[in-house]
Amino acid sequence: MMSGAVGRVALRAQMVSLSARGFSAPEIAQIHDCAEATVYKWIDRFDKEGPSGLYDREREGRSPKIDEEAEEELKRLLETTPPEEGENASRWTAPRLARHLEETLGIEVHPETVRRALRRLGFSWTRPRRQLPPTDGEEYQRRMAKVVEAIAEVGTETTVLFEDETEIKRFPPLRRMWQPICQQRAVYVPSKNEDFAFYGVVDVLEGGAFVERYPKEISEHTIAFLKSVLGRTTGRVLLIWDQARWHTSGKVSDWIDQHDRLEVLLLPPRSPETNPIEDLWREMKRAVAACLERSLDRLEEACLQFLDRQTSDDILRIMGLSAV
Numbered sequence: 542m543m544s545g546a547v548g549r550v551a552l553r554a555q556m557v558s559l560s561a562r563g564f565s566a567p568e569i570a571q572i573h574d575c576a577e578a579t580v581y582k583w584i585d586r587f588d589k590e591g592p593s594g595l596y597d598r599e600r601e602g603r604s605p606k607i608d609e610e611a612e613e614e615l616k617r618l619l620e621t622t623p624p625e626e627g628e629n630a631s632r633w634t635a636p637r638l639a640r641h642l643e644e645t646l647g648i649e650v651h652p653e654t655v656r657r658a659l660r661r662l663g664f665s666w667t668r669p670r671r672q673l674p675p676t677d678g679e680e681y682q683r684r685m686a687k688v689v690e691a692i693a694e695v696g697t698e699t700t701v702l703f704e705d706e707t708e709i710k711r712f713p714p715l716r717r718m719w720q721p722i723c724q725q726r727a728v729y730v731p732s733k734n735e736d737f738a739f740y741g742v743v744d745v746l747e748g749g750a751f752v753e754r755y756p757k758e759i760s761e762h763t764i765a766f767l768k769s770v771l772g773r774t775t776g777r778v779l780l781i782w783d784q785a786r787w788h789t790s791g792k793v794s795d796w797i798d799q800h801d802r803l804e805v806l807l808l809p810p811r812s813p814e815t816n817p818i819e820d821l822w823r824e825m826k827r828a829v830a831a832c833l834e835r836s837l838d839r840l841e842e843a844c845l846q847f848l849d850r851q852t853s854d855d856i857l858r859i860m861g862l863s864a865v
């Protein structure tokens with residue numbers, strides 16, 4: 542028996558073994574990433590024929606149903622969206638692709654056959670990523686050049702701060718974690734998805750961080766936070782932030798104009814990657830907010846504990862600004 546055939550028989554035997562141990566067909570299909578029909582097929586054959594039923598049977602040679610023409614059509618379709626092909630759907634699923642092949646090429650295939658073909662062609666069933674609208678290249682370069690120039694020219698009496706806000710929600714983001722097979726852990730969902738906002742600044746030269754909790758991001762809270770920042774610093778402050786409406790409102794701009802110690806620069810629009818504090822927020826949420834439902838006060842406490850544990854060097858490293 543060839544090694545590939547041995548592997549297939551071993552896989553089928555494991556399906557039978559899992560079934561005997563009480564696993565359901567859907568659970569076994571999830572473990573082996575196959576169709577439920579495949580699990581039922583091998584369990585039924587084992588019940589009827591015993592171990593010999595798990596071996597490959599002789600097959601008549603025939604052309605594969607997913608031939609080169611069908612593969613090219615699959616690749617073409619996955620470069621489009623279903624509406625572009627007249628389908629009232631948002632995604633190309635295996636059953637939808639199988640139906641399309643039957644309607645357009647006259648090829649009748651099972652969705653599982655389509656899945657195997659897609660894997661063979663280098664595709665996987667994964668989530669897409671979000672992408673912000675493109676920014677104005679010239680404005681992006683102009684604003685970033687101004688930020689870099691301003692930081693390069695500051696003296697020792699100036700504190701350089703990047704500012705941003707992040708929302709902390711009771712509804713926990715789900716991330717991958719170790720769990721027993723087929724015993725997916727339940728993460729309880731609160732009856733109301735309450736939240737609050739952290740206003741924060743990081744010192745990109747020294748590595749310090751300072752945050753305060755507010756109910757939400759509005760101009761009044763922005764001004765209150767800026768008052769706290771000026772109260773914790775001496776000398777000039779160069780503050781760099783994005784173009785959120787609670788940063789650029791007339792009320793905030795008027796307040797800034799009344800405080801000579803504070804100079805504010807705006808980052809390019811729709812460019813979160815230019816603000817290093819985003820990396821600190823991301824690391825904080827990954828560490829204390831994922832996969833665990835807690836009260837808002839407990840979440841605030843956990844976030845503050847996380848930040849308190851970080852040294853100045855840790856903060857610079859998290860933001861990718863460490864020399865080490």
